[in-house]
Amino acid sequence: MCRSSDLRQAVLARNDDSAALLRSELAARGTVAVNLLSSPGSGKTALLEGELAAARERGVPVAALTADLATENDARRLARTGVPVQQILTGGLCHLEAVMLRGYLAGWLPPGTRVLFLENVGNLVCPAVYDLGESLRVTLASVTEGEDKPLKYPTAFGLAQVVLVTKTDLAAAVGFDEEAFLENVARVNPGVEVVFTSARDGRGTGALLERALAVQEGAVPHRPVLARTPEPAPAPVPVSAVGRVPTVHEHAHAHTHDHPAHGHDHAHTHDHTPHDHDHRHDHGSAAGAPHPHGAPVVDPL
Amino acid sequence: MHEMSIAAAVVEQVADAAVRHGATAVATVRLEVGELAGVVPEALAFCFALACAGTVLEGAALETLGVAALARCGPCAVEWRPGMPPDLLCPRCGGPDAVLLTGRELRVREVEWAGTVPSAPAPPS
Ligand SMILES: [Zn+2]
Numbered sequence: 001m002c003r004s005s006d007l008r009q010a011v012l013a014r015n016d017d018s019a020a021l022l023r024s025e026l027a028a029r030g031t032v033a034v035n036l037l038s039s040p041g042s043g044k045t046a047l048l049e050g051e052l053a054a055a056r057e058r059g060v061p062v063a064a065l066t067a068d069l070a071t072e073n074d075a076r077r078l079a080r081t082g083v084p085v086q087q088i089l090t091g092g093l094c095h096l097e098a099v100m101l102r103g104y105l106a107g108w109l110p111p112g113t114r115v116l117f118l119e120n121v122g123n124l125v126c127p128a129v130y131d132l133g134e135s136l137r138v139t140l141a142s143v144t145e146g147e148d149k150p151l152k153y154p155t156a157f158g159l160a161q162v163v164l165v166t167k168t169d170l171a172a173a174v175g176f177d178e179e180a181f182l183e184n185v186a187r188v189n190p191g192v193e194v195v196f197t198s199a200r201d202g203r204g205t206g207a208l209l210e211r212a213l214a215v216q217e218g219a220v221p222h223r224p225v226l227a228r229t230p231e232p233a234p235a236p237v238p239v240s241a242v243g244r245v246p247t248v249h250e251h252a253h254a255h256t257h258d259h260p261a262h263g264h265d266h267a268h269t270h271d272h273t274p275h276d277h278d279h280r281h282d283h284g285s286a287a288g289a290p291h292p293h294g295a296p297v298v299d300p301l
Numbered sequence: 302m303h304e305m306s307i308a309a310a311v312v313e314q315v316a317d318a319a320v321r322h323g324a325t326a327v328a329t330v331r332l333e334v335g336e337l338a339g340v341v342p343e344a345l346a347f348c349f350a351l352a353c354a355g356t357v358l359e360g361a362a363l364e365t366l367g368v369a370a371l372a373r374c375g376p377c378a379v380e381w382r383p384g385m386p387p388d389l390l391c392p393r394c395g396g397p398d399a400v401l402l403t404g405r406e407l408r409v410r411e412v413e414w415a416g417t418v419p420s421a422p423a424p425p426s
Pocket of ligand 1: 374375376377378379391392393394395396
């Protein structure tokens with residue numbers, strides 16, 4: 001009576017699909033989203049105030065969306081910069097998800113916005129797992145949190161495209177060991193840029209805006225090792241085959257087996273026994289492809 | 302506690318698959334969880350039981366298949382287990398150009414159906 005199905009289906013497929021769709025929608029509008037991750041109290045709102053003010057001074061159209069468990073204080077602070085700010089009260093949810101975010105952006109994000117800052121819920125665990133359609137992911141740590149923060153939260157720091165240190169004016173007072181911090185960052189995310197800032201003395205203010213604008217103008221952001229998967233370069237997908245070609249992303253995770261200590265040149269091309277190919281696998285690479293699978297309907301951006 | 306959201310996503314996917322397969326009950330869900338997936342299996346197991354309540358998965362067992370991380374350096378092709386917290390700098394050349402071969406999986410691998418299963422799977426949707 002018992003039968004089994006080989007699903008091989010990414011648990012976060014729906015979020016990842018929504019994120020990919022959102023990223024392409026934002027790109028079509030010339031907007032780059034920056035996903036900011038941090039612990040509570042790491043100075044994210046103060047940092048963002050500085051970046052928004054810098055954007056306003058330079059006449060760069062930006063917007064900010066801030067996610068909070070329950071209060072609107074952050075949004076009020078940020079709105080004082082005169083930049084469009086949207087508050088999401090997550091009602092206890094510990095992270096933003098792409099579907100939710102798309103819904104909030106629809107009808108709100110002002111046309112012509114070049115950079116959209118997403119202040120994620122203050123938490124370095126849960127938000128790290130969810131792609132929001134950002135083109136630049138930034139993880140913050142204040143000097144008061146200690147040098148080993150990157151080792152305690154390897155997913156958040158390992159997936160960052162920029163690591164940003166806040167409150168550096170306090171570094172001496174709290175005995176922050178900058179060298180040890182940099183070593184720890186390099187261990188979980190070799191090659192990532194680390195930017196030092198202080199909202200109090202203005203150090204590094206505007207640096208984040210500059211990084212985001214560079215990406216908006218076509219610079220390729222850092223690719224963390226943790227985000228690098230072993231598949232070959234994606235081949236162009238013949239139009240006639242779009243419906244059945246699995247995405248590169250899916251297949252990057254599709255084959256897990258013990259790796260013996262020999263070469264792996266063909267290790268990821270083995271054995272495609274027929275299995276339950278859910279159709280969510282099939283359209284991730286086609287920007288704006290219709291979602292046959294019941295993603296919540298929201299107005300197009 | 303994003304494990305609750307993840308458990309809900311698993312339940313939703315398996316419930317969808319159950320409809321496609323005409324299954325009325327689920328015996329076991331096998332989930333691959335990479336060492337670096339950012340998910341705590343114990344928390345997930347706890348949330349899974351809650352998320353199954355009142356669905357076709359009610360009473361289903363969750364089997365978590367841990368997947369160890371394995372990295373390979375691009376330039377020198379050496380492979381190593383980065384461990385936890387991961388050390389992703391190449392142990393041979395010290396370079397930053399590795400690729401993660403395994404370790405971030407978060408996938409429903411397989412489902413064992415229980416209850417009434419018709420001989421032929423139901424057509425999709
Ligand atoms: Zn090497």
